[in-house]
Amino acid sequence: MVLDANHLVERFFRYVKIDTQADSRSATCPSTPGQLVLGSIVATELQNIGLKEVSMDENGYVMATLPANGCHDAPVIGFVMHMDTATDLTGKNVKPRLVSNYDGGDIILNEEARIILSPNDFPELSSYKGQDIVVTDGTTLLGADNKAGICAAFSAVEYLINHPEIPHGKIRIALTPDEEIGRGVDRFDVAAFGADFAYTIDGGGLGELIYESFNAANAIVHFNGRVVHPGWAKNKMINAMTMAAEWQMMLPAGEKPEYTEGHEGFFHPKRITGGVDYVVLDMLIRDHNRAKFEQRKVFIQSLADCFNAKYGSDAIRLEMKDLYYNMREKIEEVFFVVEEAQHAMEAVGVTPIVVPIRGGTDGAHLSYKGLPCPNIFAGGHNYHGKYEYLPVPSLIKATEVIIELIKRWGYKKC
Numbered sequence: 001m002v003l004d005a006n007h008l009v010e011r012f013f014r015y016v017k018i019d020t021q022a023d024s025r026s027a028t029c030p031s032t033p034g035q036l037v038l039g040s041i042v043a044t045e046l047q048n049i050g051l052k053e054v055s056m057d058e059n060g061y062v063m064a065t066l067p068a069n070g071c072h073d074a075p076v077i078g079f080v081m082h083m084d085t086a087t088d089l090t091g092k093n094v095k096p097r098l099v100s101n102y103d104g105g106d107i108i109l110n111e112e113a114r115i116i117l118s119p120n121d122f123p124e125l126s127s128y129k130g131q132d133i134v135v136t137d138g139t140t141l142l143g144a145d146n147k148a149g150i151c152a153a154f155s156a157v158e159y160l161i162n163h164p165e166i167p168h169g170k171i172r173i174a175l176t177p178d179e180e181i182g183r184g185v186d187r188f189d190v191a192a193f194g195a196d197f198a199y200t201i202d203g204g205g206l207g208e209l210i211y212e213s214f215n216a217a218n219a220i221v222h223f224n225g226r227v228v229h230p231g232w233a234k235n236k237m238i239n240a241m242t243m244a245a246e247w248q249m250m251l252p253a254g255e256k257p258e259y260t261e262g263h264e265g266f267f268h269p270k271r272i273t274g275g276v277d278y279v280v281l282d283m284l285i286r287d288h289n290r291a292k293f294e295q296r297k298v299f300i301q302s303l304a305d306c307f308n309a310k311y312g313s314d315a316i317r318l319e320m321k322d323l324y325y326n327m328r329e330k331i332e333e334v335f336f337v338v339e340e341a342q343h344a345m346e347a348v349g350v351t352p353i354v355v356p357i358r359g360g361t362d363g364a365h366l367s368y369k370g371l372p373c374p375n376i377f378a379g380g381h382n383y384h385g386k387y388e389y390l391p392v393p394s395l396i397k398a399t400e401v402i403i404e405l406i407k408r409w410g411y412k413k414c
Helices: 005-016 033-049 123-128 144-162 240-250 290-311 328-334 336-347 362-368 392-413
Strands: 052-056 062-066 077-082 097-099 107-110 115-117 133-135 171-176 197-203 208-210 215-224 266-274 278-287 316-324 375-377 389-391
Touching (some): 107 133, 144 197, 197 208, 197 336, 197 362, 240 278, 240 290, 290 316, 328 336
Parallel strands (some): 077 171, 197 375
Antiparallel strands (some): 062 171, 208 375
């Protein structure tokens, strides 16, 4: 198959220029209006390229159908992507730039601010020498997470519409809001989606294939201090910032994201606000092993109890909530969905790299809602930050994998 790289890049550029950053402080769904803007745009686009049953509900969920072209016995396959971008760095005024024929050295993202994407810091960058790469201008994230996935899925179904000689069953497409803040499928109607199984196109680099995830919980720790004039503070002041710093130091030193990989879990204090009187600390608690995950939560609760014993019964208020569990338990029951993805990758010249995901995915939630949903690469690297980049050939391969995966089931059943 031959895909138009320029068309893919143009589509990707259009999507990332729309600010869809999620906001965990918002109680609405979606959490930000930009997600509705993108949802409306892509719903119209899906109609224009020929998909049917296109809808966007009041919560921002977009669904559409590529009807079967004779393969009515084939399973209904779904592809799920999220519209929002991460909260770690702004998604406003994204200025994507194409670096043609990357020479393997440093890429200056922002000369004035001296922001450089370097293979010295990110060694995997060297493997894309000679390729076209999309980068940021160093002031925002790029948004390949997950707009590269959206681009790949849309381009795949558009290709199939333009090549009706390829037999396939019914295909369902869904876009979700607020995946980055753990709410992506809170209001997702699995029955209405109507797929037998699905794939999220939300993974990282070329070949990544994921069917196991973290068990995940988030914790919000409230530190209540006592303000007294510093000149007369001895034995009276309780500094909430000091408590928060002590809390951070009491977390296991090596069990933080910057020191872990593979199946290793972690504690991640990701945001802190406040002053002497009051501090709020947001934390992630993650582990692939369910028993260890439960132990981590017990440890955090015991830490809160310890602080309350030391500083007073109301010094710490802890809010802890489970988000999702390791989807491996559900995927292994229908492991053929992973095997077919492996075969599809191999058929288009991609070596499958089966790894546990070290982040969230709508697929983990959906697998526990009755829709088995492993995760396929979208091609990007360094998600959530200004050093994010997307090799164009990887985006093309992600599109080819989706097409091949759909074709495989069509040829089996037609």
